[in-house]
Amino acid sequence: AELYGIREWGHDYFNIAKTGEVTVKLKDGKKTKDVSLASIVKGLRERGTQLPLLIRFGDLLRWRIDELNEGFASAIKEGKYQGVYRGVYPIKVNQQQEVIEEITRYGRKYHYGLEAGSKPELIAALSYMHDPEAYIVCNGYKDEEFIDLALNAQKMGLQVILVLEMPTELDLILERCEKMGVRPTLGVRFRLSAESAGHWSGSGGDASVFGLNISQLMHVVDHLRERGMLDCLRMLHYHQGSQIPNIRAIRQAVTEATRVYVGLVQEGARMGILDLGGGLAISYDGLKGASEASSNYGTKEYCADIIEAITEVTAEAGVPHPDLITESGRAIVAYYSVLIINILDINRFEPRKSVAELELDKDAPPLLRNLFELRLDAEKHATKTSRDRLQEIYNDAIYYRDKLRSEFNYGKVNLRERAHGEELYWDILTWVSKMLESCGHDGSQMDRLDTIMTDFYYGNFSVFQSLPDLWAIDQIFPVMPIHRLKEKPTRNAVLSDITCDSDGKIDKFAHSSGINPTLPLHDPQIEKGHEYMLGIFLVGAYQETLGDLHNLLGDTNVVSVRVENGKVKYSRELEGDSVSEVLTYVEYDPKDMLTRFRNLAESAVISKRITATERREIMESFEAGLRGYTYFES
Numbered sequence: 001a002e003l004y005g006i007r008e009w010g011h012d013y014f015n016i017a018k019t020g021e022v023t024v025k026l027k028d029g030k031k032t033k034d035v036s037l038a039s040i041v042k043g044l045r046e047r048g049t050q051l052p053l054l055i056r057f058g059d060l061l062r063w064r065i066d067e068l069n070e071g072f073a074s075a076i077k078e079g080k081y082q083g084v085y086r087g088v089y090p091i092k093v094n095q096q097q098e099v100i101e102e103i104t105r106y107g108r109k110y111h112y113g114l115e116a117g118s119k120p121e122l123i124a125a126l127s128y129m130h131d132p133e134a135y136i137v138c139n140g141y142k143d144e145e146f147i148d149l150a151l152n153a154q155k156m157g158l159q160v161i162l163v164l165e166m167p168t169e170l171d172l173i174l175e176r177c178e179k180m181g182v183r184p185t186l187g188v189r190f191r192l193s194a195e196s197a198g199h200w201s202g203s204g205g206d207a208s209v210f211g212l213n214i215s216q217l218m219h220v221v222d223h224l225r226e227r228g229m230l231d232c233l234r235m236l237h238y239h240q241g242s243q244i245p246n247i248r249a250i251r252q253a254v255t256e257a258t259r260v261y262v263g264l265v266q267e268g269a270r271m272g273i274l275d276l277g278g279g280l281a282i283s284y285d286g287l288k289g290a291s292e293a294s295s296n297y298g299t300k301e302y303c304a305d306i307i308e309a310i311t312e313v314t315a316e317a318g319v320p321h322p323d324l325i326t327e328s329g330r331a332i333v334a335y336y337s338v339l340i341i342n343i344l345d346i347n348r349f350e351p352r353k354s355v356a357e358l359e360l361d362k363d364a365p366p367l368l369r370n371l372f373e374l375r376l377d378a379e380k381h382a383t384k385t386s387r388d389r390l391q392e393i394y395n396d397a398i399y400y401r402d403k404l405r406s407e408f409n410y411g412k413v414n415l416r417e418r419a420h421g422e423e424l425y426w427d428i429l430t431w432v433s434k435m436l437e438s439c440g441h442d443g444s445q446m447d448r449l450d451t452i453m454t455d456f457y458y459g460n461f462s463v464f465q466s467l468p469d470l471w472a473i474d475q476i477f478p479v480m481p482i483h484r485l486k487e488k489p490t491r492n493a494v495l496s497d498i499t500c501d502s503d504g505k506i507d508k509f510a511h512s513s514g515i516n517p518t519l520p521l522h523d524p525q526i527e528k529g530h531e532y533m534l535g536i537f538l539v540g541a542y543q544e545t546l547g548d549l550h551n552l553l554g555d556t557n558v559v560s561v562r563v564e565n566g567k568v569k570y571s572r573e574l575e576g577d578s579v580s581e582v583l584t585y586v587e588y589d590p591k592d593m594l595t596r597f598r599n600l601a602e603s604a605v606i607s608k609r610i611t612a613t614e615r616r617e618i619m620e621s622f623e624a625g626l627r628g629y630t631y632f633e634s
């Protein structure tokens with residue numbers, strides 16, 4: 001477990017069973033059951049589902065909703081807080097219909113609402129969110145249609161809050177309200193001066209793109225007062241950025257925002273609601289706030305600190321406690337999906353011969369001879385090799401190999417001789433690395449050993465489609481084998497995807513002691529017909545719709561999994577994109593493509609390059625290709 005840090009990032013939803021398989025905790029009636037991911041995949045494979053596969057666990061989504069809502073409920077109780085918590089889920093974090101349906105259905109007991117940042121998101125929200133006690137918070141730029149939709153929903157009894165992101169939005173909103181005879185529920189998004197650490201810190205602070213600064217805020221207050229509508233200003237909102245690693249930054253922001261809130265109450269605005277936006281972090285790497293991919297606090301502490309900070313400021317000013325909204329997205333949906341991939345191939349150095357079998361031509365170039373003798377000599381003294389001697393062998397091997405390469409460039413060494421020299425070099429460094437390990441010596445001065453000992457494992461997936469944040473912003477995602485964990489991994493690997501892009505790889509991995517450039521993996525034994533599967537975890541937030549069609553690799557297969565009476569149930573199986581579907585996304589017409597290819601085949605028949613029967617077979621495989629999955633099929 002230490003190798004992969006699962007205890008830290010798994011949140012006890014993911015564990016390792018005695019069988020050496022990764023399990024996911026799922027609800028089974030009134031109890032829970034740890035189900036092996038490998039057995040889930042096996043069941044699907046038998047039904048014909050291909051990897052890569054995205055598995056969604058509705059239970060994890062529901063438990064996250066519970067954790068957040070219960071966290072605030074107990075902080076409110078303990079802090080004798082007078083307001084209520086009414087969280088909203090920001091649709092942009094995972095817009096899938098299943099997520100929205102589940103949040104509105106299951107979240108109803110908490111009056112859990114939705115945040116919509118655009119017109120399509122508002123339309124999705126209005127179709128599913130019919131709880132009159134829950135909020136629908138409208139952020140983002142709003143045109144007339146967006147505003148009308150929100151006001152009509154309010155007329156029909158929903159609690160829709162229109163948040164001013166820009167000062168110019170106010171006039172349009174007031175104009176539409178007048179026309180429709182509605183008094184709106186307004187919020188303002190404020191630009192805090194407090195900046196926080198983390199990738200998304202730019203969403204908060206003075207320089208953030210969104211929100212009103214303090215003078216624009218005062219202008220809005222004055223304008224509403226002049227129109228006799230200050231009672232419509234009900235909510236102050238800010239968003240500090242996503243995945244805030246440090247609780248101190250969260251406290252600082254809440255304190256500043258509560259001061260602004262109190263100021264607005266003192267200005268005469270009706271207020272009553274404080275919306276703290278997103279930012280609640282989860283641990284992707286288990287480093288407890290020491291990196292941007294983790295946090296130094298849990299949900300409980302987050303809730304308690306927020307309640308405490310607001311209570312302090314409002315008590316001082318004698319202002320009633322506001323109702324609270326947070327817009328946590330990542331912390332709600334990240335655990336919900338796991339991507340399962342299979343390893344297709346590996347690339348690594350393996351000596352072709354044992355030392356006893358090594359031979360050298362009589363007229364081999366001197367550098368090659370030096371490498372050869374270095375290898376034989378090293379082996380002779382294998383049992384009593386000191387750290388210094390290993391360093392010497394390492395230095396000599398590098399010197400001879402580099403020189404051999406330059407002699408090759410001058411034409412003094414031929415291709416076969418260079419290949420032989422490279423093999424000896426890899427062989428010597430592999431030997432040095434093994435000796436260091438067995439004698440417990442430190443290899444820190446021998447930096448090329450890492451490259452020598454690193455294998456490339458080719459996984460059946462696309463970073464760009466399934467893990468866009470890994471490519472775009474170097475986000476860490478937990479990756480580990482989902483089976484064979486009773487065996488000690490023998491290889492260290494970098495994981496490459498099947499796009500032919502050099503960015504399509506994973507070379508940063510969570511480990512309980514830090515981030516490693518390689519992942520310990522087992523020999524996949526593909527040649528023996530075995531399947532070696534890895535899980536990429538915590539991909540439920542932001543990844544699905546941000547992904548793109550690089551190399552025309554499309555959406556993966558998707559399935560939802562739950563347990564009923566001890567048995568795994570598969571539902572909502574969605575086939576990933578077919579080749580013809582992704583081609584239509586980039587404006588091809590598959591029918592036209594078929595005609596074009598048929599014409600090519602027919603002219604090949606006419607010119608007797610292929611027979612008519614061959615044409616039929618070729619056309620059948622072309623059509624099967626169009627219908628097929630965009631990933632490697634097996």
Ligand code: PLP
Pocket residue numbers: 090093115139200203239241242243277278279280327328329330331
């Ligand atoms: N609210 C707003 C306005 C956002 O822009 C975001 C995303 O960055 C969120 C909420 C969700 O944040 P998180 O996923 O960190 O909870």
